[in-house]
Amino acid sequence: MEGQVIVVKKMVVSFLAAALLLPGVETVSAASSDYEIPKVKNMSIEVLVDARRVAFPDEKPQINNGTTFVPLRFVSDKLGGTLDLNGKDITIVKGERTVNLTIGAKTATVNGKIVTLDKASFAKNGRTLVPLRFVSEALGENVKWDAPNQYIWIGSTEVPTLEEISKPVPIKPYLHLYEKGESLINYGAVSLDQVRVLSPDDFPIKFEKQTIYRMDYAVMNNGLEYLRTVSDSKELIGTGIYLLQKGEPAKFRGEISYLRERVTDFPDYRVKYHKIVDGKDRHVLGIEDYEKVRLKHMEYVGLSIDADSAVLIKNDFTK
Known part of the structure; x- marks a missing residue:
């Protein structure tokens, strides 16, 4: 059953990624050096002992x-x-x-x-x-x-796995947050019935095919909000995220590929960005005032990632 979940999930993620190629949505363009890069606000220095x-x-x-x-x-x-x-x-x-x-x-x-x-x-x-x-x-x-x-x-730099960090719990109490986003947890005949809830302080975490080292709140000079992620995934289509807010549709966000950064002296790292405001919300979800979406209003940030459960992160990013 676990193998079925992963295979079907890949198909769903590929479909969502393909949606990014629709008119009006950012696609791969030039090198990230040609663009302004979102800046993390007050990026904390963290000391890790045994990861x-x-x-x-x-x-x-x-x-x-x-x-x-x-x-x-x-x-x-x-x-x-x-x-x-x-x-x-x-x-x-x-x-x-x-x-x-x-x-x-x-x-x-x-x-x-x-x-x-x-x-x-x-x-x-x-x-x-x-x-x-x-x-x-x-x-x-x-x-x-x-x-x-x-x-x-x-000490040790061996990053613990998702399973070592968080125990799964029933997803039922969280289902109300998936309005118009049922496809994020339902894959044909397979539905995820559990969720693992994380905190930004739980990173770094090793997932099935990548390690995510940290996620942070970042902002452009014009005020546009992003989530910045550092991982070792080099896949062409980056891991998607989704935003969950009570009483609002679930909002999927693909990686903004042209902002992806490689890091000098750290060849395994890739720095990736997901924007918070997205014009697709008007066309796909019918949200006319989509420009008012703010990260601080979200309860959880979900990871669209291969796992045996849904993966949610408590939204402490803007604190």
Whole structure:
């Protein structure tokens, strides 16, 4: 049955993608460098430990002249180090490694060996912030900076699967959101009866044929809204999304292919964009005031993707 769902779903996605070739809809044109690229508003820096985002309840990671700092408590909570704070002197012990720092000093020791730091630790709002890369590597962790995603990967980079991230629940309580969009979950004789509900903070996630690293709210200079997605999918027809809002028709959105970006130094990444306002809503769904559609009004963003269930993301993108 699962194989039937995937095969039929591919046919539906292909049909929807073909609809993008109708008059008045963007199609593949010139290189993305010929066009304005939507800008992410306040794209967050995220620290990932073993491919999972770390939540910072008060002081967030911050970059100071190229050096990323994190609250000292992160070291004990996520890296497994034992802390001892004596005045301005910090001692971190993990296994056979001992790291000594002093707030405000640009030297530290690792197992007694003196190391010069680019930037010193400092105190802010009652929290001590320490240089992330130095401390992580001193404790034996691999650290990788991922510019397209604004990710700092620590430890394993093995991304968990959708099934590991989210458990399926019955789709019935969500069916009212699929007005005029039944084809998004019904594929001939096969209907999806479950849904997996995600948060933007759950990314990165590995799906059957691609990994989606993050999704963010982006805006053009003229105010037009988009969702920006970074994935490793190189398929000609990108993954579609759909917008769900109570009392409104479900709105499918294909990738705007001519905005797709390749990333220097990250050859596996593709940056893709889906617009929020689309003139097809007037012709296909009968929405005359389609230009008033705003992402902030949506309850969920759906992914039109190969999976054993519908996949919805809680709309926290504009917060």
